[in-house]
Amino acid sequence: MLDDLRYRTRALFRRKAVETELDEELRFHFDRQVEKYMRSGMTEEEAKRRARLAFGGHEQAKEDCREARGTAFIELTLQDTKYAFRQLRASPTFALVMILTLALSIGANSAIFSVINGVLLSRLPYPQPDHLVRIFLSSHEYPKFPLNPFDFLDFRARNHSFESIAAFTRGDVQLSGDGEPVRLNGFGITSGYFRVLGLQPELGREFDFQSEIPGNGLQVILSDRVWRTRFGAAPNIVGRKITMNMQPFTVIGVMPAGTQHPGNEYHAVAYGESVDVWWPFSFAGNSNQRGSHFIEGIGRLKDSVSVERARAEMNGIMAQLAREHPNNDAGWTVLVVPLYTELLGASRQMLLVLLGSVGIVLLIACANAANLLMVRASARRREIAVRLAMGAPRSRMVRQLLTESLLISLTGGALGLALAFGGVQALVSLLPADFPRAHDIHVSAPVLGFTLLISLITGILFGLAPALQASRTDPKEGLQKGGRTSTAGRNQSRLRNALVIAEVSLASVLLIGAGLMLRTFLNLIHLDPGFREDHVLTASLSLPHIQYKTNEQTAQFYDRLASSLIALPGVESAGAGSDLPWTGYDENAGGFIIEGKKPPPHQEFHARYHMATPGYFSAMGIPLLEGRFFTEADKKDAPMALIINHAMAERYWPHEDVIGKRISFDDAPKKDSDWMTVVGVVGDVKDQPNSPGAEPAFWWSEFQAAESDMSIAIRTQSDPRQVADGLMDAVHRLDPALAVADVKLMDSVVDSSVSTPRFTFVLVGLFAALAILLAAIGAYGVIAYTVSQRTPEFGLRVALGAQRTDLLRMVLAHSAKLAVPGTIIGVLLALSLGRVVRTLIYGVSPADPVIFSAVVLLVLTVALIASYVPARRASHSDPMTTLRAE
Amino acid sequence: MPEKIELPQGTLDLLILRTLLPGAQHGWAISERVQQVSSEVLSIQQGSLYPALHRLERRGWIKAKWGTSDNNRRAKYYELTRTGEKQLERETEAWRKLTVAVAQVLEGA
Numbered sequence: 001m002l003d004d005l006r007y008r009t010r011a012l013f014r015r016k017a018v019e020t021e022l023d024e025e026l027r028f029h030f031d032r033q034v035e036k037y038m039r040s041g042m043t044e045e046e047a048k049r050r051a052r053l054a055f056g057g058h059e060q061a062k063e064d065c066r067e068a069r070g071t072a073f074i075e076l077t078l079q080d081t082k083y084a085f086r087q088l089r090a091s092p093t094f095a096l097v098m099i100l101t102l103a104l105s106i107g108a109n110s111a112i113f114s115v116i117n118g119v120l121l122s123r124l125p126y127p128q129p130d131h132l133v134r135i136f137l138s139s140h141e142y143p144k145f146p147l148n149p150f151d152f153l154d155f156r157a158r159n160h161s162f163e164s165i166a167a168f169t170r171g172d173v174q175l176s177g178d179g180e181p182v183r184l185n186g187f188g189i190t191s192g193y194f195r196v197l198g199l200q201p202e203l204g205r206e207f208d209f210q211s212e213i214p215g216n217g218l219q220v221i222l223s224d225r226v227w228r229t230r231f232g233a234a235p236n237i238v239g240r241k242i243t244m245n246m247q248p249f250t251v252i253g254v255m256p257a258g259t260q261h262p263g264n265e266y267h268a269v270a271y272g273e274s275v276d277v278w279w280p281f282s283f284a285g286n287s288n289q290r291g292s293h294f295i296e297g298i299g300r301l302k303d304s305v306s307v308e309r310a311r312a313e314m315n316g317i318m319a320q321l322a323r324e325h326p327n328n329d330a331g332w333t334v335l336v337v338p339l340y341t342e343l344l345g346a347s348r349q350m351l352l353v354l355l356g357s358v359g360i361v362l363l364i365a366c367a368n369a370a371n372l373l374m375v376r377a378s379a380r381r382r383e384i385a386v387r388l389a390m391g392a393p394r395s396r397m398v399r400q401l402l403t404e405s406l407l408i409s410l411t412g413g414a415l416g417l418a419l420a421f422g423g424v425q426a427l428v429s430l431l432p433a434d435f436p437r438a439h440d441i442h443v444s445a446p447v448l449g450f451t452l453l454i455s456l457i458t459g460i461l462f463g464l465a466p467a468l469q470a471s472r473t474d475p476k477e478g479l480q481k482g483g484r485t486s487t488a489g490r491n492q493s494r495l496r497n498a499l500v501i502a503e504v505s506l507a508s509v510l511l512i513g514a515g516l517m518l519r520t521f522l523n524l525i526h527l528d529p530g531f532r533e534d535h536v537l538t539a540s541l542s543l544p545h546i547q548y549k550t551n552e553q554t555a556q557f558y559d560r561l562a563s564s565l566i567a568l569p570g571v572e573s574a575g576a577g578s579d580l581p582w583t584g585y586d587e588n589a590g591g592f593i594i595e596g597k598k599p600p601p602h603q604e605f606h607a608r609y610h611m612a613t614p615g616y617f618s619a620m621g622i623p624l625l626e627g628r629f630f631t632e633a634d635k636k637d638a639p640m641a642l643i644i645n646h647a648m649a650e651r652y653w654p655h656e657d658v659i660g661k662r663i664s665f666d667d668a669p670k671k672d673s674d675w676m677t678v679v680g681v682v683g684d685v686k687d688q689p690n691s692p693g694a695e696p697a698f699w700w701s702e703f704q705a706a707e708s709d710m711s712i713a714i715r716t717q718s719d720p721r722q723v724a725d726g727l728m729d730a731v732h733r734l735d736p737a738l739a740v741a742d743v744k745l746m747d748s749v750v751d752s753s754v755s756t757p758r759f760t761f762v763l764v765g766l767f768a769a770l771a772i773l774l775a776a777i778g779a780y781g782v783i784a785y786t787v788s789q790r791t792p793e794f795g796l797r798v799a800l801g802a803q804r805t806d807l808l809r810m811v812l813a814h815s816a817k818l819a820v821p822g823t824i825i826g827v828l829l830a831l832s833l834g835r836v837v838r839t840l841i842y843g844v845s846p847a848d849p850v851i852f853s854a855v856v857l858l859v860l861t862v863a864l865i866a867s868y869v870p871a872r873r874a875s876h877s878d879p880m881t882t883l884r885a886e
Numbered sequence: 887m888p889e890k891i892e893l894p895q896g897t898l899d900l901l902i903l904r905t906l907l908p909g910a911q912h913g914w915a916i917s918e919r920v921q922q923v924s925s926e927v928l929s930i931q932q933g934s935l936y937p938a939l940h941r942l943e944r945r946g947w948i949k950a951k952w953g954t955s956d957n958n959r960r961a962k963y964y965e966l967t968r969t970g971e972k973q974l975e976r977e978t979e980a981w982r983k984l985t986v987a988v989a990q991v992l993e994g995a
Contacts, residue, residue, distance in 0.1 A: 007944045022936075025913060025962045028955075029932060032914040035957075054932065064937035069944060 008069065015075065022065055080403035087404055094376060095408070098369055101774055102412025102458065105365035107419030108358045108767065110443070110451045114424045116351055117450075118441035120344060125260050127198035128300075132262070132339040133307060135165065135297030135314065137332045141606060144335060147297050150287040151321060151329065152190075155297070158317045161310035165299035166193035172709070173244045173277060174542055174739050175230065183542060183741035184226065184244075184276035187261070188295075193278070194255070196300045197262065203227075204238040204253030211280035220249040221278040224257040245544035246737070249279070262298060262339055289667075290328035291591035291604065298339070311336040327667065328591070331604075343436050349839050350760055356836075357513060357767040360506045362458065364771050367499040368778045369462035373405060374496055375785045377470040384473050397471040405463025406456065413455025417443070420451070430762065432755035465495065496782050501822040503778045507771035508826025508859050509833065514768035515851035516841050517761035523843035524754045530685035530694070531581050532621025535572075536713055536746035537720035538580055539727060541738060543708040551706030555635065558702055558710060560734055562615050568726040570717045575615030576702060576710040580746070581622075581685045582753045583711075594652055595662040595675065605663070607648050608697035611707040616699075617643075617682055619713040620746075627659045627680035634701035640676040641701050646684045648696035663698075676700070689753050690842045713746070720745060760840060772862055775822075780866040783815055787870040791877055799879035807875040815867030816860075823859045827852060893928060898938050899947075900981060901928070903966065903974040906948060910965035912955060913939060939964060947973050 010018065030051055037047035066075055088095040123129055135155070137145040147155075152167045159165065166189060173186040194206045201221065211219055220242065222231070231237055241248040261275045281295065301310055314334035322330040377384070384397060421443050431438050469492055548554045558576045565574035591604035599605050614630040617623075625646060634641040642663065649658045662675040669675055684694030702710065716723055724743055731740050787794075794807050834846030844851070893901070905916050905923075916939075917930045942948045947970035955961040966974065 007946075021962065024960065026936065028912065028959060028961050029914045029917075029936075031959075033932075036918075061933045061936055064933065065940045068937040068940040 018069070022062060026061065076399070077403065080400050081407060083400065084404040084407045088407065091376070094372065097777070098372055098408050099412045099415065101365050101368060101777070102409055103415035103419060104770060105358070105362045105774075106409075106413045106416030106451060106455055106458065107423060108416075108770070109362050109454055110416055110420035110447055111423035111427055112351075112354050112358045112763075113450045114420065114443050114447045115427060115441050116355055117444065117446050119437045120348060120351060121446070122440055124340060124343070125258065126262075129339065131163075131301045131303075132197070133299050133301060133310065134262075134337045134339055134342045135299055136335040136337065137293065138335045139331050139333070145332075146293045147295050148290045148293050148328070149281075149283050149285075149295055150290050152295060152297060153283060153287075154321055155314060155317055158320075159310075159313055161301060161305045161313045162299040163302050164192045164196050165297060166190045166196045167281065167295040167297050168193060169281060169295045171279065172542060172741075173279065174246075174544055175226075175242070175244050175277075176246065176737055176739075177243045181737050181739040183540070183739045185274055186277045186279060187275055188281035189278050190281050193298075196298055198300070199255065199259055201253035202256040204251070206253055207280045212282055214282045214284040217280050217282045218247060218249050219252045219280055220244060221253040221255060222251060223255055223259065223276050226276045227254045244277070245542075246546040247544070262343070288325065290325050299336075307336055307338060328604075347436055349836075350756070353513075353837060353840060354760070354763055357510055357764050360510055361767050361771050361774070362454065364503045364506050364774045364778075366458055366462040367503045368774050368781075369405070369408070369458075370465055371496055371499050371778050371781055373401075373462065373466035374469065374492060375781060377401070377466050378492070378785075380470070381473050384470050388473065394471040398467045401467035401470055402460065402463045405467070406459035409455045409459030409462070413451050413458075416455075417448070417451050420447070430759050432759060433752055435756075469495075493786070497818060500775070500778045500782050500818045501825065503775040504819055504822025504859060504863065505825035505829060507768070507775040508823050508855055509830045510764065510768035510771045511855040511858065512826070512830040512851060513837065514761070514765040515855055516837060516844055516846060516848065517757065517764045519844040519848065519851060520841045521754065521757045521761040524689045524757055527689055527843075529581065529689065529750065530622060530683050533746040533750040535716050535718075535720050536619065536621070537716065537723055537727070537743070538714075538746055538749070539712045539743040540741050541576075541710055541712060541731065542741075543738070545708060547735075548708060552636065554706040554708050555703040557734060558613055559632070561712070561730060562613050564730040564733070565712070565714055565727065566615065568714075568723055568730070571723060572715045572717060573615045573618040574712070574714045575613040575617070575619045576712050577613070577616040577620070577699075578611040578702075578707050578710055580711045580713065580749060581620065582688060582749055592663045592665050593667070593669070595664070597652070605652065606696070607644070608695050610697060610699045611702045611705040611710070612643070612699040613702045616713060619715045621715070622685060623683045625681045625683060627678070629680055630699075630701045630703075632703075634679075635703040638704075639672070640704055641679045642676040642698050643680040643682055644678055644698040645682055645694060645696065647694040648698055649681050651696045690757070711742075757840075757842070772859070776862050776866040779815065779818055779863055780870070782818070783811060783867045784870040786814060787811060787874045790874070794874050794877035795879045795881060798877055804875040807877065808871050811871035811874045812864065812867055815863050815871075819860050819863030823856050826859070827856065893930070897981075898930065898934060899942060900974070900977045901930070902935075902938060902942060903947065903970055903977065906964060906966045906970070907974065910951075910953070910963040912961040912963050916964070942970070946970075
């Protein structure tokens with residue numbers, strides 16, 4: 001065994017020496033044989049001739065010796081590779097076109113695969129991530145809804161399906177103390193939250209049940225980043241008191257670096273390491289009032305429990321709760337959604353469509369390469385015929401040609417990988433800011449493996465047919481005709497035409513896809529958002545409860561701030577609202593009752609609820625449809641005023657005059673002050689630009705509701721960035737310790753809300769452009785080749801009186817024969833694939849006639865252009881040249 | 887000249903190994919020796935001799951070294967290794983059994 005290895009190694013690496021030795025050995029044998037014959041009386045001449053005959057093929061013997069050495073495979077490959085290199089160098093343009101188109105296609109595939117690998121294929125960063133599920137409620141009206149805290153407590157106490165369940169809710173905090181006060185991304189979490197995720201604090205411990213009791217909430221767990229950047233990674237941090245929201249919080253733990261938030265579909269702290277602090281959620285209030293829904297459930301299933309079983313059990317518990325609390329808990333079902341699905345469900349379809357698109361590009365590139373190789377193989381018929389005539393077996397020819405195509409595809413793959421490195425960075429920067437797991441995307445080992453694999457498959461795919469075809473060359477015919485005037489075999493030209501038709505049809509599919517994405521993108525950016533995003537600066541503030549204890553103090557702060565902002569030069573209007581449009585809404589919706597109306601059985605009246613100051617609507621550009629905006633007078637002791645949106649008016653008071661109508665949050669309102677009166681109706685703003693419609697929503701007067709976390713909106717005459725400093729000053733004049741967070745333009749909010757459709761459109765568009773370019777090259781190649789083959793025929797036709805336009809028409813007809821069936825197949829394919837993109841498009845049918853006709857026109861035009869040059873060449877065929885050549 | 891017989895499959899290795907038993911030989915001498923001893927009945931095609939030698943060398947049954955031939959030229963000599971000797975014994979034994987068995991069948995039928 002070892003001998004064998006040593007022998008082969010020497011044979012391989014000292015090949016030259018081994019070959020020389022073999023030559024010498026065979027020479028020695030030959031000489032001895034000649035001597036022997038001469039001794040028996042032959043002349044030297046005769047002896048040599050006999051010896052040669054006796055010896056058989058010298059080369060054959062050497063080949064067999066190599067074979068016997070056991071290195072033939074590698075040696076042949078080396079030899080083939082060298083030969084392939086020489087072949088490619090001999091026709092550099094051909095090699096360049098092939099390698100570049102493959103590099104682009106393989107590179108695009110590797111880049112998209114990097115995204116797929118990072119986002120869809122790698123495991124979520126928690127132990128046994130497939131046991132993790134998210135828990136939501138669902139009703140007729142709200143398909144996916146957060147939990148009520150007291151319902152959550154009952155779920156936790158009664159279930160047997162989960163190892164543990166926990167809940168969380170977004171709540172940012174203001175950290176002060178050393179240096180500038182800052183807003184930190186925070187989450188309120190129940191005890192056992194990290195246990196559910198399977199994570200352990202790096203220092204200290206996580207919250208226990210004690211922390212959930214109201215009054216015990218002044219505890220905090222820090223992220224590794226905050227611990228390092230704000231507290232210098234102090235080892236004794238646990239037990240220390242830090243100032244958050246102007247109150248002393250005790251640090252009880254630090255989470256390790258890489259602790260990732262399990263992701264939110266709404267109310268973005270997107271998935272990732274973006275959470276700074278966790279504080280204990282406390283269950284305050286009356287456990288019989290279960291109308292408000294604002295915490296999100298997460299659970300870890302027991303080993304033996306399936307998602308379905310957990311869902312069934314939770315719905316059993318929900319049914320019990322509905323009997324116990326018929327007012328609030330009837331009409332709900334429980335959703336148990338695997339975390340992976342919740343996180344990636346929405347992105348998955350888009351990524352798979354992208355993968356499909358680049359896959360199509362690669363297929364087209366393969367068809368193209370196969371076509372080019374076949375053209376070249378026809379040009380090389382003579383060479384192949386010679387080698388076959390000299391006794392090379394056909395399998396050797398296939399092998400030789402496959403080595404060439406693999407050399408091309410692997411070079412293309414290597415170059416493509418380099419492109420992918422750059423491409424992935426561009427992709428990540430193009431990705432929407434809240435894209436799940438974007439930080440997990442890079443060119444990793446699996447990506448390298450994938451690239452190698454598709455390069456090999458590509459090489460074999462586009463090399464096999466031409467290689468087999470070339471190896472079938474008849475040596476006699478090939479030598480006689482010399483390749484020049486012979487027309488390609490009927491089979492070959494049929495295959496080549498079929499390949500071009502396939503290319504055209506696939507390119508049409510991608511173009512139609514790109515058209516749909518473009519339409520979607522344009523629809524979204526030209527959509528009337530319901531507000532005016534230009535010239536608006538926004539920021540967010542959070543008033544610490546310890547300082548702003550009373551509603552009056554909070555109301556007064558926002559009132560004064562609005563007045564000083566409106567006084568800034570160039571400011572048209574300014575106000576504060578609890579939410580900004582399109583920044584995500586956590587769907588918390590208050591249940592209420594409407595005076596004089598009864599909800600349908602087991603349903604409640606619901607609407608999005610917000611707070612706003614008088615200037616908010618005009619600053620945001622939300623139009624008033626009826627009644628009035630809030631005024632300074634809508635304050636504490638005045639009757640409670642309510643502004644509703646058009647959707648709410650339509651839903652609850654269709655065909656009625658809504659001004660003056662009343663709702664109440666009290667289950668049994670007694671006095672007038674329990675009621676809120678509608679004073680105005682404003683235009684609709686959807687949750688997201690691609691939401692199907694606006695949800696019912698209402699606003700309380702901030703001066704009456706006194707919400708402490710508000711977003712500021714300032715509308716200016718000129719560049720809104722100029723008032724940023726004025727905003728800071730105004731805030732700090734009122735409260736020097738207050739952090740001003742998220743200062744940004746409303747423009748950029750709108751911009752990022754269409755970043756996903758833009759991303760999809762840009763990529764599919766890019767791939768479609770590549771596809772049509774490749775298909776055009778393919779069509780051009782086939783037609784140009786056919787024309788060059790038929791030049792003598794054309795010359796003859798001209799000699800016999802054919803008009804040049806006849807020739808032009810003949811060639812263009814050939815092109816049409818490829819383009820028309822290609823487009824028809826493409827259109828049919830696109831129609832059948834419509835379902836795949838349905839979730840990715842907006843405001844356009846997957847069978848949009850305008851897009852389909854545009855693509856058909858475009859493809860036919862491109863085919864025409866691709867065939868025009870060869871067609872002109874054909875029409876200029878010179879009869880004299882032809883006749884002379886024949 | 888007596889009629890020559892095609893070598894049955896697999897016997898070439900056996901013949902080479904046996905020829906090398908007395909001592910190292912170069913390729914030409916091996917083929918001459920086989921021809922001589924078999925009274926010119928067996929002849930080894932040079933085209934198959936050298937591949938066989940290389941194959942046996944790779945298997946470690948023979949090893950090669952360069953020496954000087956009787957007419958003072960550099961020649962590649964092959965000699966049996968210990969595993970080669972064992973292999974020769976095994977193959978000789980197998981061959982004997984085979985020929986006896988074949989003979990029995992031929993006579994018995």
